[in-house]
Amino acid sequence: DAGVTQSPTHLIKTRGQQVTLRCSPISGHKSVSWYQQVLGQGPQFIFQYYEKEERGRGNFPDRFSARQFPNYSSELNVNALLLGDSALYLCASSLRDRVDYGYTFGSGTRLTVV
Amino acid sequence: RKEVEQDPGPFNVPEGATVAFNCTYSNSASQSFFWYRQDCRKEPKLLMSVYSSGNEDGRFTAQLNRASQYISLLIRDSKLSDSATYLCAVKGQDSNYQLIWGAGTKLIIKP
Numbered sequence A: 001d002a003g004v005t006q007s008p009t010h011l012i013k014t015r016g017q018q019v020t021l022r023c024s025p026i027s028g029h030k031s032v033s034w035y036q037q038v039l040g041q042g043p044q045f046i047f048q049y050y051e052k053e054e055r056g057r058g059n060f061p062d063r064f065s066a067r068q069f070p071n072y073s074s075e076l077n078v079n080a081l082l083l084g085d086s087a088l089y090l091c092a093s094s095l096r097d098r099v100d101y102g103y104t105f106g107s108g109t110r111l112t113v114v
Numbered sequence B: 001r002k003e004v005e006q007d008p009g010p011f012n013v014p015e016g017a018t019v020a021f022n023c024t025y026s027n028s029a030s031q032s033f034f035w036y037r038q039d040c041r042k043e044p045k046l047l048m049s050v051y052s053s054g055n056e057d058g059r060f061t062a063q064l065n066r067a068s069q070y071i072s073l074l075i076r077d078s079k080l081s082d083s084a085t086y087l088c089a090v091k092g093q094d095s096n097y098q099l100i101w102g103a104g105t106k107l108i109i110k111p
Helices: none
Strands: A005-007 A010-013 A019-024 A031-037 A044-050 A053-057 A064-068 A074-078 A087-094 A109-113 B004-006 B011-014 B019-025 B032-038 B045-050 B055-057 B060-065 B070-075 B084-091 B099-101 B105-110
Touching: A005 A087, A010 A019, A019 A087, A019 A109, A031 A074, A044 A064, A044 A074, A044 B099, A074 A087, B004 B084, B011 B019, B019 B084, B019 B105, B032 B060, B032 B070, B045 B055, B045 B060, B070 B084
Parallel strands: A010 A109, B011 B105
Antiparallel strands: A005 A019, A019 A074, A031 A044, A031 A087, A044 A053, A064 A074, A087 A109, B004 B019, B019 B070, B032 B045, B032 B084, B055 B060, B060 B070, B084 B099, B084 B105
């Protein structure tokens, strides 16, 4: 069975540009969560989607947006990129909208903003 | 004060030794607790959940101390392959879908 898949694996963008990151959850999982991990820190929660609805949003500016599609895959969009957006972006899927049993993460997208 | 705190380390430990590290959390209503392992430039991988009664998985033992608001991870007979960063994560009472993470403790096992 395929795990959580994310694309692209690496990305280099210029300040001010826009980026779209993609995530496919484990088959049968209806919840997708996005986290940002800056080097040397733990992951920070960005969004959770369940059954195509936003269930939670972390403390990130409106430049960050996301959506979930009918097949439960998800996209994270970041507009007007800043140098500080450089990070590892992690996607996690779960069967339910709860995280009682922890997450399984994808391998992440490493975004570098120059 | 951060919600979840860990000693960043690094902990330099000889192979075969026992090592333990803690993770403190500030919200006394926190419910679920996890230890993750993260290798350099890779995604975090779930190592084990932490149950109220404590739990063990091979060489790894996790414990929860609600009175003092910390969780611990003990690694016995450490292997070179245990070298990694260990992250703790906590689920709060008021959020079913979000984990709050520590910044991780770096462990280096030396031959």
